[in-house]
Amino acid sequence: MADSQLVVLDKIQIQQKINRIAYQILEDNLNEKEIVLAGIWDRGYKLALRLKDVLLKISDLKVLILRIDLEKNNSKLVASTDLDETKWKNKVIILVDDVLNSGKTLAYGLGVFLNTPHKKIRTVVLVDRSHKIFPIATDFVGLQMATVLKEHVDVVLDVDGQEDCVYLS
Numbered sequence: 001m002a003d004s005q006l007v008v009l010d011k012i013q014i015q016q017k018i019n020r021i022a023y024q025i026l027e028d029n030l031n032e033k034e035i036v037l038a039g040i041w042d043r044g045y046k047l048a049l050r051l052k053d054v055l056l057k058i059s060d061l062k063v064l065i066l067r068i069d070l071e072k073n074n075s076k077l078v079a080s081t082d083l084d085e086t087k088w089k090n091k092v093i094i095l096v097d098d099v100l101n102s103g104k105t106l107a108y109g110l111g112v113f114l115n116t117p118h119k120k121i122r123t124v125v126l127v128d129r130s131h132k133i134f135p136i137a138t139d140f141v142g143l144q145m146a147t148v149l150k151e152h153v154d155v156v157l158d159v160d161g162q163e164d165c166v167y168l169s
Contacts, residue, residue, distance in 0.1 A: 008153070009143060009166035014126070017142030018047070021124055022054035024140050025094060026061065028122065034062040035092045038081075040109050041069045044097035046157040047126055051096065064088070068095075070108050077111040085116045093121045098155040100125040100141075103134030110136075127153050127166060 009017065029035055035055075039048030045067050052063045066088060071078040095109045106123055113121060122139040129147045147153065147168065154167045 005154075005167040005169045007165055008127070008145065008168050011164040014142070014157075014164050014166065015050075017126060018050050019054055021140045021142060022051050022058060025051065025122070025124070026055065026059050028139075029061065029092055032061065032092050032119075034064065035094060036064045036066055036088045038066040038068055038088070038093055038095050038109065038112070040095070040097045040105060041067055043099075043155050043157055044068075044109075047098055047124070048094075048096040050157070051094075051124070064091075066093075068109055068112055070105060072105055072108070077108050079108060079112050081112060088113070088118065089116050090119060092119045094124055094140075095121060096124045098126050098157070099153045100128045100136065100138055101131055101153075103132040103136035106136045106138075107134040126155060129153060 037048040037052055039045030048065055052065055055061055055063050064087060067082040069080045093113055095106060097105055100106060124140045125138050126142040128138050128141045128144045131149060152169050154169065156162050156165045
């Protein structure tokens, strides 16, 4: 860790946030038998896997994991998924990412589902930086924090040789 990095969430705090979000997802979907956790590659996907683990421990929900790959630097929506849309059709979709900055990544992630009928779509982020330029709302948030634009939030999840952590630099 560099001197200019400040630990915002440590490993234990991250797991506490994940646990709380999982309970919120469960409460929001008490009448559902199955939900789809759509994780944006790669840290959003890793977060979705963690949420799935907790949800399977605390509920009888069937949890389908969907991986979304986005070309984040493209000015147009270019996305692919690891499952056919018939797998998520007419289901509850929960879009998961690690950090909400401008909202562009979540907006592009939502674009994947616009042509397929669904029950509802919710959004999950571990950290919301409050710098949205897209009209994106987060339904479930681990940590809401005000940052300046030049600051960077770095989420480390499941990286070999590194402990889970959220840094501000």
